Amino acid sequence: MTESHEAASIELVDVEKRFGAVQVLHGVSFKVYPGEVVGLVGDNGAGKSTTVRIISGALQPDSGEIRVNGKKVRFDSPIVARREGIETVYQDLALAPHLSVKANLFLNREEIRPGLLGRLGFLNERQMDQESVDKLNLLHINIASMDQIIQELSGGQRQAIAVARAASWGSRLVILDEPTAALGVEESRMVLNLIRRVRDSGVPVLLISHTMPHVFDVTDRIIVLRQGRVVAGAVTRECTLEQVIMWITGGQAIHAG
């Protein structure tokens, strides 16, 4: 999985971040390679969301480097990170509920009509419609109409649209922050399948989740953060749930029953 000859899609090198007196990240380093799903796990306050916000450009590290395909980059804003092909699906604020599927897939990336109408900002609805169908077909997401309003969709369908948007624009990395937290069993399964399809399309996925069964179900590798440090990194099928929980808590594994 982690062929060292291949350039990592994204690499964090010794990233540090402090908020005032509190040091949140103490030299975090890890890599994500093309075609893999990596789980980023850790307890509350371990530094997961700070790490995600740094990779997605919402925060800037105090020191350390981010490398994209081996090249050092600097993300001054989420827009810069997106330009590098890094897309983030945030837990709650992903979609505009009053807008259509199509409008959300193309939010702030709208296709404009050619000619004078285009210069006035007129939207090319037909083209966006066709491209939306293509984007969703690619991931086997079945939505009746691209004009359907997001708030008419189920939670799972909404999450599918959010992931599809990220996957279709994020060429280097898709970050999913707790994508199954608000979903039922069936819908979670659907989103996990979707994550596999994104990976199979070649785009690596960084999955942040508290739901260990989902992490074990879908990831290729697991990276564990504790108190702002990477305390473990392991191939998922080579470790057990108890080991991972021990790494997360820093204590002994709990033996149930």
Next chain:
Amino acid sequence: MTNDEAQQEISRAAAPRRSRFVKHLRGMWILGVLLAMVLIFGILAPGFLSLQNWVSTSVYATETLLLAVGETFVIATGGIDLSVGSSLGLSAITSSMVMAALVAHPGVGIILGSLVGLLTGATVGLFNGIIITKLRITPFITTLGMLGIASGLGFLLSGGTDITNIPAAFSNFGGYVFANFLGMPVLVTAVVAVVSGIFLAKTRFGRRTYAIGSNREAARVAGIPLDRHLIKIYTLTGVLAGVAGLLNVSRFAIGSPTAGQNDELNAIAAVVIGGASLFGGEGTIFGTTIGAIIVSMIVTALVILNVQAYWQIVVTGAIIIIAVYLDQLQRQRAAG
């Protein structure tokens, strides 16, 4: 798992498409209310269906509609503009003062006065936008304060009296009626409404407007320049208030510091009757137009029915509360 299975799995979660249908129904429903009102008023007051009443009602409705068009954009972003009426009044004063001062040169006066009127509205809107986005004061408080500022300035500039000496050419414009049927203000307002409606529905500008009102954080994360867009919208609303101010001066051949009083009430009522949600993300110019006609029709109907027209203000206020309450109910039902 095969692809077929995966597809079935996802479509199994298909949500009901009812709310879309309900929304369409709501648009038609409001048109139905309008027609029913025309019918009922027509039966109750024989004069209501006259050509003369059509002309006066339609011209009267333009003032509400011009403000309501801007208000639709504002409300679609989840904001509100309480200053549109006083912005109209201030524009009426500044434009009429320029025209009155240059009454010896009516051509220059009309052009310069009109520009000053539009600029006045634009300035009020620009300040609203800057205060809301840069000082981070809520639209409600910002525009409530601006309501006072613009209205007070109108009284200060005019000394509290009407500005007369408006060039005849200008007042003839507002009073002109094509074929005894279509008042000039109606024509101007129709053009504004159609163009704005198309822009809101068909352009990136409109898409951004809805996106901001629908989910501000999603819009921000998507890279939409929130502050710039909101400033544009409040400025546009100010310009439309300026247009309404000019038409007001033109119709009455005076610039009155009380012009536009309570108009924000009518404008907001028109928008919420038209199906917009004060929570943002919704609203169409078509709906707002129906709403503006309904609000205006109540006035002329009350006059014809010999009821004191002041009741219209009471009714409009009640309509806003009821419409928002219904919207809230629908929301709770959708969430639950």
